Amino acid sequence: MREALFDRVARFYDYEIEDFIKNINDVPFYIEYAKKCGGEVLELACGTGRVLIPLAKEEIKITGLDASREMLNVARKKIDALDRGTQRNIELVQEDMSRFDLHKTFSLIFCTFRSFQHLVTREERGKCLECVNRHLTKNGIFILHLFVPWHHLLAQERRSMYLGKFYDKENDVYVTRRSEVVFNLAQQTLHEDRFYEWTDKQGNFQRHVWSFDFAYLFRYEVELLLEKHGFRVEEVFGSFDKSPYNYYSGEQIFVARRE
Numbered sequence: 589m590r591e592a593l594f595d596r597v598a599r600f601y602d603y604e605i606e607d608f609i610k611n612i613n614d615v616p617f618y619i620e621y622a623k624k625c626g627g628e629v630l631e632l633a634c635g636t637g638r639v640l641i642p643l644a645k646e647e648i649k650i651t652g653l654d655a656s657r658e659m660l661n662v663a664r665k666k667i668d669a670l671d672r673g674t675q676r677n678i679e680l681v682q683e684d685m686s687r688f689d690l691h692k693t694f695s696l697i698f699c700t701f702r703s704f705q706h707l708v709t710r711e712e713r714g715k716c717l718e719c720v721n722r723h724l725t726k727n728g729i730f731i732l733h734l735f736v737p738w739h740h741l742l743a744q745e746r747r748s749m750y751l752g753k754f755y756d757k758e759n760d761v762y763v764t765r766r767s768e769v770v771f772n773l774a775q776q777t778l779h780e781d782r783f784y785e786w787t788d789k790q791g792n793f794q795r796h797v798w799s800f801d802f803a804y805l806f807r808y809e810v811e812l813l814l815e816k817h818g819f820r821v822e823e824v825f826g827s828f829d830k831s832p833y834n835y836y837s838g839e840q841i842f843v844a845r846r847e
């Protein structure tokens with residue numbers, strides 16, 4: 589099978605996002621909606637199970653879908669260590685979120701941590717929303733989390749960023765992250781080359797490069813897209829504490845109901 593985008597970085601992923609998780613605190617938000625919706629839940633692009641596992645521990649039946657075999661393998665290892673009852677609440681499927689058919693419906697579907705922005709063409713995004721619509725129960729809820737594209741960053745057209753370092757527990761080394769980003773203003777995409785660099789136990793310098801494209805989507809564009817695909821947008825939050833959308837909040841969280 590073709591390598592999926594995140595296969596190359598799955599081993600770093602949980603270390604890399606540790607700080608982000610502390611700041612964003614999205615898990616209680618999804619638990620609340622899952623309990624409110626009542627039925628089964630589908631998480632698109634579930635990755636290593638960061639959100640999926642805490643939901644399953646709350647007795648929520650959840651299916652995690654992701655295109656990356658390696659990300660799912662990391663999730664599977666964590667799930668294997670859970671008690672049987674919690675394991676029974678979880679199902680994992682390796683599928684592309686822009687073309688999946690699971691032959692069942694869910695009362696809540698969500699796609700968190702900006703994963704939807706990995707769908708870089710209009711066609712892929714439209715197809716994904718068609719799939720979401722087909723997999724939701726009548727009046728089911730879809731929650732979509734994206735970042736706010738900041739004009740002052742886009743205006744730079746290219747940007748070098750130091751992203752800090754993290755401790756790779758498995759290899760007992762500190763890994764430094766930096767990235768080179770080029771914005772394609774016409775396509776509303778960015779291309780990022782991310783460099784992971786460390787010195788191994790033998791004293792050799794190591795570099796791992798990961799490149800990806802990412803779409804940036806503006807608030808009303810997303811609202812129109814959701815409406816076009818049969819959703820009514822009920823809320824637009826700017827953070828997971830339910831503060832209203834604000835350009836400077838950095839996040840945009842759409843809560844949409846299937847019409």
Ligand SMILES: C[S@@+](CC[C@H](N)C(=O)[O-])C[C@H]1O[C@@H](n2cnc3c(N)ncnc32)[C@H](O)[C@@H]1O
Pocket residue numbers: 592593594595632633634635636637638639653654655656659683684685686700701702703706707
């Ligand atoms: C930033 S990670 C988010 C993982 C997880 N949702 C979280 O919050 O920690 C993005 C995830 O999107 C997945 N992904 C990217 N494109 C995808 C696609 N077309 N279909 C399914 N999953 C995809 C990647 O494999 C990766 O696991």
